[in-house]
Amino acid sequence: MGVRKVPGLLCVVLLCWTPLCCGRPDPRQREALMKMELAREIGGSVVLNEKEKLLDEKLHQLKLQDMALPEFPPAVHFFKAKPLIEQSPVFSLLQRMPKGAALHVHDFAMVGVEWLVKNVTYRENCYVCFKDDRSVQFLFSAGQPKPQGHCSTWILLRTLREKLNSTELDNSFIRNLTLFTEDPDTAYPDQDVVWKRFEQAFLVAYGLVTYAPVFKDYLYEGFRQFYMDNVMYVEVRALLPPTYELDGRRNSKDWSMRACQEVLHRFRAQYPDFLGARIIFTVHRGINETEAVNAVKEAMTLQRNFPDIMAGFDFVGREDSGRPLWYFREALELPEEQGIRLPYFFHAGETDTEGTDVDQNMMDALLFNTSRIGHGFAMARHPVVKELARKMDVAVEVCPISNQVLKLVSDLRNHPAAVLMAEGQPMVISSDDPAMFGATGLSHDFYQAFMGFGGMNSNLATLKELVTNSIRYSSLSSTVKEKAIADLLVKWDKFVSETLL
Structure with a gap:
């Protein structure tokens, strides 16, 4: 897949380029410059075979459909764009x-955090404590873990699930393990806030994954x-x-x-x-x-x-x-x-x-x-x-x-x-x-x-x-x-x- 050679016409364009004062650019010059630009892009040196060209045309048509969406997914925050993306044929x-x-x-x-919550937190000997900053911490232990600063008493998750709605509890754990929110712009007004929440989510996963x-x-x-x-x-x-x-x-x-x-x-x-x-x-x-x-x-x-x-x-x-x-x-x-x-x-x-x-x-x-x-x-x-x-x-x-x-x-x-x-x-x-x-x-x-x-x-x-x-x-x-x-x-x-x- 080597580098594509610049066609002869492009070389001529580069060597003979002069400003056109008359305001009548040569169409061949314009086309050559456009080809040169495309050749520089990632993929510009890749030569597609006949089957790939057919798929490329199909992909182009699918892409046009997404480009025409009222909300163009890459222009929208990913948390809001994700459902749009997952409906896309592209x-x-x-x-x-x-x-x-x-x-x-x-x-x-x-x-995916659902695996951590639905699989790992349901295992034997998994304890949880609730921290002052409204996050949680997990720990696997053969017996009651020692108390920890800025954290509630450790509770065996199996016991806690017998007292609370498991679905709501699991959803709260999922929220602790991801940055997802329905209103990301309000939840994360600046980089300081989002990075603090980001690093906090890693700490929540820590006690589970390091077992x-x-x-x-x-x-x-x-x-x-x-x-x-x-x-x-x-x-x-x-x-x-x-x-x-x-x-x-x-x-x-x-x-x-x-x-x-x-x-x-x-x-x-x-x-x-x-x-x-x-x-x-x-x-x-x-x-x-x-x-x-x-x-x-x-x-x-x-x-x-x-x-x-x-x-x-x-x-x-x-x-x-x-x-x-x-x-x-x-x-x-x-x-x-x-x-x-x-x-x-x-x-x-x-x-x-x-x-x-x-x-x-x-x-x-x-x-x-x-x-x-x-x-x-x-x-x-x-x-x-x-x-x-x-x-x-x-x-x-x-x-x-x-x-x-x-x-x-x-x-x-x-x-x-x-x-x-x-x-x-x-x-x-x-x-x-x-x-x-x-x-x-x-x-x-x-x-x-x-x-x-x-x-x-x-x-x-x-x-x-x-x-x-x-x-x-x-x-x-x-x-x-x-x-x-x-x-x-x-x-x-x-x-x-x-x-x-």
Whole structure:
């Protein structure tokens, strides 16, 4: 799928271009310029076969229908747009489409929260307490847990369900585990409010997911939900917090990594065409320099002990309120100094504030040789960063719904990724924290990107390049990538043929 050569006429246009004072532009010149612009877009170098052209025309007609809706879904907050999206034939097609890999997904936000509530909270020995901030906390314990500050007495959930309406109780837990609300603009007036609620929801999930038996089941269910959305490979950003047993014993990060290997082996035995998963070990960007040094050392150890499943290292948390990457330079230089290869996958540019230390994170991520840039929302404002990322072939992980819900952009037609897509910037589409937003796998985010970023220009070729990019820019070895892309294209051809029936 190499880069398309610029046709001879386009070269002539570029070399012989002169201002036309007479006001009578040459129609051939106009057509050549339009073709040049289309050739630069993502998908512009993809040549569709005859079947793909037929499907592309069908998709174009379906897209026109959605464009004509009174409420255009990408222009509406996702919480309100979701029912509109799920009624769309375009969305139905995207659900069936093989989507390759999800490269930007967080550990505690992979699995739909209904599974956590309807499955996990109904298990034996599950306790709950109600906190002063109106959130809840869960804990599995063999006996009555010790009292905790700012929290009610621990109550066994089985006992509580005997006294209360289970449906109402479950719905209250679901509200605690997601950001969903019917009136998001009122509930989340600014980024500070929505980020506080976002981080609170992670804490609610924490006590459930870090229980050792649930940790394994959760990973398995996460792989299953992405697989059912036609995703063949996942890279999970994981904090790897200590998991706990029923008697309170704590497990190490090595235990968690071995658990990931075990779950993945079990999952692939049942679903052999699932390519696999790898872990990007993460720490919060609020830590200090000494803690960062220790974290990078720990990452290097994990990389040495689990080379098959450990992909690399990243910082997580709200970028605007965290420390800039440059603050951690001593820690981040350690692998190079010790002759160890530790790949980086930095969140960078998840901000709409220009000219701050944090706004420099994308440049610093590239200087530290990051493998990909997480979000890169600010990239359109940084021409040197764009040029450098292109030269280094570093892809941006774009997560449309996350950026909208966390209030970086309201109308996705105005997302900076629309500019990047038009320029052919290396890009993949991912979903960040789909469970928190009520999204599934990658399909909702693909719809928002396909309909919102590219307008009527984005087509089947756009989708094919984005899907292929997801494997090309993964952390897999070149040999595995080559085979994976071949397998993906077989699935793609099958999808095209079946969709035309």
